Amino acid sequence: MSSDTPQVRYNDCVIRFANVNGSGSASANGMFAKALFRMGIPVATRNIFPSNIQGLPTWFEVRVSDANYLGRREGVDLMVAMNAETYTEDVASVVPGGYLLYDSSKPLAAHLKRDDIHEIGVPLAQLVLPEFSDPKQRSLFKNIVYLGVLSALLEIDFDTITGMVSAQYKGKDHLIQPNINALELGRGYAQTYLGGPLPFRVRFSDGVGDRIMVDGNTAAGLGAIYGGASVCAWYPITPSTSVAEAFEKYANQLRMDGDQRKFAIIQAEDELSAIGIVIGAAWNGARSFTATSGPGVSLMGEFLGLAYFAEIPAVLWDIQRAGPSTGMPTRTQQSDVLSAAYASHGDTKHVVLFPATPKECFEFGATSLDLADRLQTPILVLSDLELGMNDNLSEPFEWDDSRRYDRGKVLTAEQLDEVERFGRYVDLDGDGIGTRTYPGTHPDKGAFFTRGTSRDEYAVYTESPEEYHANMQRLERKWETAAKIVPKPEITNHGRKVGAIFYGTTALPMQEALDQLAEQGIEVDTMRLRAFPFSEEVFSFIEEHEEVFVIEQNRDSQMRSLLVNEGEIDPAKLVPVTYYAGLSISADFIRDSIADHYSATKRAQLTEVTR
Amino acid sequence: MTFVAKPKAHHPKLPKNELGLTRRDYEGSVSTLCAGCGHDSVSAAIVQACAELSIPPHMFAKVSGIGCSSKTPSYFLGNSHGFNSVHGRMPSVATGAKLANRELYCIGVSGDGDTASIGMGQFAHIVRRRINMLYVVDNNGTYGLTKGQFSATNDLGSTSKKGLPNLYEPIDLVSMALQLGASFVARSFSGDKRQLVPLLKAGLMHEGFAFIDVISPCVAFNNHSGSTKSYEYVRGHSESMIASDFVPPGEEITADYEPGTTETVQMPDGSKLHLNKLDADYDPHDRVAALAHVQQRAAAGEIVTGLLYVDPDATDTHEILNTIDTPLNQLNEAELCPGSDKLHSINESFR
Ligand SMILES: Cc1ncc(C[n+]2csc(CCOP(=O)(O)OP(=O)(O)O)c2C)c(N)n1
Ligand code: SF4
Ligand SMILES: [Mg+2]
Numbered sequence: 001m002s003s004d005t006p007q008v009r010y011n012d013c014v015i016r017f018a019n020v021n022g023s024g025s026a027s028a029n030g031m032f033a034k035a036l037f038r039m040g041i042p043v044a045t046r047n048i049f050p051s052n053i054q055g056l057p058t059w060f061e062v063r064v065s066d067a068n069y070l071g072r073r074e075g076v077d078l079m080v081a082m083n084a085e086t087y088t089e090d091v092a093s094v095v096p097g098g099y100l101l102y103d104s105s106k107p108l109a110a111h112l113k114r115d116d117i118h119e120i121g122v123p124l125a126q127l128v129l130p131e132f133s134d135p136k137q138r139s140l141f142k143n144i145v146y147l148g149v150l151s152a153l154l155e156i157d158f159d160t161i162t163g164m165v166s167a168q169y170k171g172k173d174h175l176i177q178p179n180i181n182a183l184e185l186g187r188g189y190a191q192t193y194l195g196g197p198l199p200f201r202v203r204f205s206d207g208v209g210d211r212i213m214v215d216g217n218t219a220a221g222l223g224a225i226y227g228g229a230s231v232c233a234w235y236p237i238t239p240s241t242s243v244a245e246a247f248e249k250y251a252n253q254l255r256m257d258g259d260q261r262k263f264a265i266i267q268a269e270d271e272l273s274a275i276g277i278v279i280g281a282a283w284n285g286a287r288s289f290t291a292t293s294g295p296g297v298s299l300m301g302e303f304l305g306l307a308y309f310a311e312i313p314a315v316l317w318d319i320q321r322a323g324p325s326t327g328m329p330t331r332t333q334q335s336d337v338l339s340a341a342y343a344s345h346g347d348t349k350h351v352v353l354f355p356a357t358p359k360e361c362f363e364f365g366a367t368s369l370d371l372a373d374r375l376q377t378p379i380l381v382l383s384d385l386e387l388g389m390n391d392n393l394s395e396p397f398e399w400d401d402s403r404r405y406d407r408g409k410v411l412t413a414e415q416l417d418e419v420e421r422f423g424r425y426v427d428l429d430g431d432g433i434g435t436r437t438y439p440g441t442h443p444d445k446g447a448f449f450t451r452g453t454s455r456d457e458y459a460v461y462t463e464s465p466e467e468y469h470a471n472m473q474r475l476e477r478k479w480e481t482a483a484k485i486v487p488k489p490e491i492t493n494h495g496r497k498v499g500a501i502f503y504g505t506t507a508l509p510m511q512e513a514l515d516q517l518a519e520q521g522i523e524v525d526t527m528r529l530r531a532f533p534f535s536e537e538v539f540s541f542i543e544e545h546e547e548v549f550v551i552e553q554n555r556d557s558q559m560r561s562l563l564v565n566e567g568e569i570d571p572a573k574l575v576p577v578t579y580y581a582g583l584s585i586s587a588d589f590i591r592d593s594i595a596d597h598y599s600a601t602k603r604a605q606l607t608e609v610t611r
Numbered sequence: 612m613t614f615v616a617k618p619k620a621h622h623p624k625l626p627k628n629e630l631g632l633t634r635r636d637y638e639g640s641v642s643t644l645c646a647g648c649g650h651d652s653v654s655a656a657i658v659q660a661c662a663e664l665s666i667p668p669h670m671f672a673k674v675s676g677i678g679c680s681s682k683t684p685s686y687f688l689g690n691s692h693g694f695n696s697v698h699g700r701m702p703s704v705a706t707g708a709k710l711a712n713r714e715l716y717c718i719g720v721s722g723d724g725d726t727a728s729i730g731m732g733q734f735a736h737i738v739r740r741r742i743n744m745l746y747v748v749d750n751n752g753t754y755g756l757t758k759g760q761f762s763a764t765n766d767l768g769s770t771s772k773k774g775l776p777n778l779y780e781p782i783d784l785v786s787m788a789l790q791l792g793a794s795f796v797a798r799s800f801s802g803d804k805r806q807l808v809p810l811l812k813a814g815l816m817h818e819g820f821a822f823i824d825v826i827s828p829c830v831a832f833n834n835h836s837g838s839t840k841s842y843e844y845v846r847g848h849s850e851s852m853i854a855s856d857f858v859p860p861g862e863e864i865t866a867d868y869e870p871g872t873t874e875t876v877q878m879p880d881g882s883k884l885h886l887n888k889l890d891a892d893y894d895p896h897d898r899v900a901a902l903a904h905v906q907q908r909a910a911a912g913e914i915v916t917g918l919l920y921v922d923p924d925a926t927d928t929h930e931i932l933n934t935i936d937t938p939l940n941q942l943n944e945a946e947l948c949p950g951s952d953k954l955h956s957i958n959e960s961f962r
Contacts, residue, residue, distance in 0.1 A: 212961035228947040230939040231710050254949040260935040262942055264710040269736040273703040280707025283694055284672065285940035288707065302697050396958040399951045405944055438940060439672045439692035440715050447669060449685055451695040
């Protein structure tokens with residue numbers, strides 16, 4: 001090990017595990033991240049996994065950052081290289097001066113050696129050989145042994161780790177001691193043979209505060225329960241499946257009446273059916289939702305147009321993955337913005353929400369149901385694999401018990417008695433929103449026929465050009481209402497010349513990128529979009545800045561197109577910054593893209609005058 | 612065109628049901644289908660069945676896909692909510708509607724195109740799911756609304772109005788429903804009200820998924836001699852029971868024949884249909900025998916009509932899912948929202 005140990009860096013590093021899918025590494029790696037989190041250190045985890053169940057390469061990356069820089073950072077400080085197949089690329093990804101931990105039971109091939117990194121060989125296979133007789137156990141415990149090695153190299157609190165092991169195997173107590181033995185085996189080896197800890201290490205911190213560590217899909221499923229969804233219909237597709245699974249798991253605990261369920265969940269035969277069930281249930285007054293990904297949204301198009309035109313509430317979670325087509329199904333992207341906003345034929349457009357954190361997934365899980373009922377239209381919530389499937393540090397979930405569901409304009413039997421003539425699509429309030437009734441409400445009032453064909457204000461079929469036109473105009477008025485009530489953007493405006501717009505998980509590396517840009521003299525105001533249609537604030541922000549970067553994770557600058565299209569904005573003003581290779585966008589990428597845009601002289605002008 | 616609801620001036624002589632309502636109270640708006648269209652007879656039979664069952668009209672939810680047949684929910688039960696959804700997807704909408712409120716009677720109307728082609732997947736799966744509803748297919752062996760293309764229920768070799776033969780094997784929806792586990796399976800003929808009305812009533816009362824395939828001739832596109840879904844052909848090849856008291860101007864063809872007999876129906880254009888009415892001693896509790904019977908008669912060129920199979924101990928989706936008795940759409944916030952205390956301990960589990 002190196003003797004030229006530089007200054008010690010605490011709680012600031014990137015560790016990446018390269019494993020083989022299905023080798024049991026996931027739980028060891030998860031324990032590693034959780035242990036750091038339990039030590040109060042802010043961490044972000046990223047699973048980079050194949051669309052395969054067993055045998056293909058998989059990576060798990062942990063960003064450790066007391067500064068709360070939890071987006072992806074380029075370069076790996078410590079690579080735990082456990083997959084011989086990917087050695088070449090794994091070795092290449094280590095930063096100069098970084099470390100490579102590998103199983104030295106077999107010597108590392110000469111061509112893999114790098115002069116500018118440190119190799120740490122641990123004979124993992126040999127270490128487990130005498131301890132465990134069963135070959136399957138051997139390979140499982142290898143993971144625990146390297147966890148022990150890491151605990152020594154990084155100075156992870158050992159009690160925290162052993163505590164995690166005990167918690168993990170609670171109920172299977174006979175597994176606890178062998179796991180602890182394996183941890184000690186690795187730790188002892190490191191202490192005896194590897195010298196001291198690395199120059200980057202961890203120590204107890206109060207950086208986490210009261211935050212929780214959870215994935216966005218779990219948050220979404222819980223949010224739907226709190227928001228009162230009683231029907232969920234879905235069709236399995238990565239990375240959305242765990243939304244429905246979380247809903248079911250928690251509903252089975254939280255929505256029971258004795259042994260009977262106060263909810264229904266259907267794994268449908270396909271996405272068309274899933275959204276049809278949601279629409280049928282919502283039409284009949286039950287809050288309902290589905291979760292899918294890009295291919296599912298494509299299939300749901302026709303039904304979404306029906307729900308838009310017939311004005312039926314529906315909530316759809318789209319956990320985006322890399323397209324087009326099946327694309328890279330286990331990689332993240334923000335590439336369904338346009339297909340969600342304009343899903344279906346004809347003049348159709350939809351309300352879209354863009355959560356950025358698990359807490360926001362929880363909130364939008366409930367808010368989307370309110371908005372759907374209020375606006376009587378589908379609400380599409382665009383999360384992505386990065387947010388949905390990775391454990392993210394998040395503010396804890398909150399629920400105000402005085403909060404009331406907004407069920408929108410729905411008439412009861414008593415209210416119907418007061419009405420002279422019920423008209424489903426009459427715009428009584430000038431907000432473009434009509435009045436609904438649920439089937440079975442009243443013996444002879446309030447029944448109407450729902451259809452995807454044109455109809456008049458009383459829901460009667462019509463092909464009258466005037467009636468059709470008036471109806472389309474009213475839908476446009478409703479759209480304006482939507483722009484006023486959807487979640488507002490989050491804006492930081494110091495009157496600078498340059499602005500940056502982003503949304504969803506692109507928010508994760510933003511602070512780090514902004515801080516680094518500021519060091520280079522580039523000061524940027526920011527706006528995190530949270531919903532479509534865009535509210536006034538969105539266009540004012542653009543108006544108030546000379547140049548605005550639109551940073552997103554798709555090739556075609558989809559949000560930029562949406563802004564240009566909906567706000568009639570001069571495209572020259574909106575500079576696209578796009579990353580779409582399937583990993584999450586990094587602070588480095590954002591920083592360099594923006595910095596490269598400005599020459600030295602232009603940079604000087606930027607800082608010269610700020611309003 | 613706009614439709615005005617029929618005035619519900621109560622005819623003093625119309626018989627009243629247990630709720631004091633007459634058939635008029637179960638009617639819908641005026642049909643815009645072709646005069647003599649079999650689908651109108653099915654609607655009339657639904658009106659009669661619902662009235663005779665004395666179910667309050669607003670307690671129905673009507674759902675359909677797209678097609679002439681799928682338009683018909685407008686023409687019955689004007690005091691119920693209806694939902695004319697998208698082509699082939701009525702089963703999913705019905706599933707959602709029924710999950711939301713298990714107390715409503717759900718009537719789904721579809722066509723042979725809507726069910727046996729574009730909606731085949733959804734049809735198969737709603738049968739499996741056992742939604743407690745009445746699913747009626749107005750089966751005319753053609754795409755009426757798009758002007759007469761072949762549908763998947765057309766028999767091999769039957770001809771289109773233009774005389775072109777159908778080149779592909781037919782799908783028999785009744786056999787499919789039996790195979791997929793439907794707990795109530797029947798077939799009838801739109802013009803045989805004496806058989807159809809009791810079947811509709813039984814289907815509505817069935818506590819599970821009830822399927823009725825109603826052969827319902829299209830007078831515009833599939834009522835010629837080469838068609839096996841014409842009035843004529845069905846009457847001539849049907850094995851089954853009934854009389855019709857509803858005869859729209861001129862063209863509707865009715866069948867009134869006794870159980871166990873075969874009636875050949877002559878179509879205006881000379882085609883014949885052989886309906887075979889199930890014998891009075893036919894046992895409708897044997898799924899395997901039902902399937903065999905349907906196929907044996909089909910091999911003999913006959914269409915079996917009547918109640919083919921019923922499982923008196925049927926279950927439905929709510930039973931399978933073990934949902935509470937209260938309709939889900941009637942649960943209030945206190946019953947739906949777990950509250951902040953629970954959330955604190957959930958947060959704790961993520962630390
Ligand atoms: C997605 C879609 N594809 C095609 C159509 C056109 N279309 C309308 S009705 C119909 C066929 C209806 O046939 P069937 O269900 O047998 O009803 P019928 O009119 O014969 O009663 C078709 C193909 C459509 N409305 N939607
Ligand atoms: S086209 Fe055929 S199915 Fe359609 S209304 Fe006319 S007769 Fe009936
Ligand atoms: Mg048809």
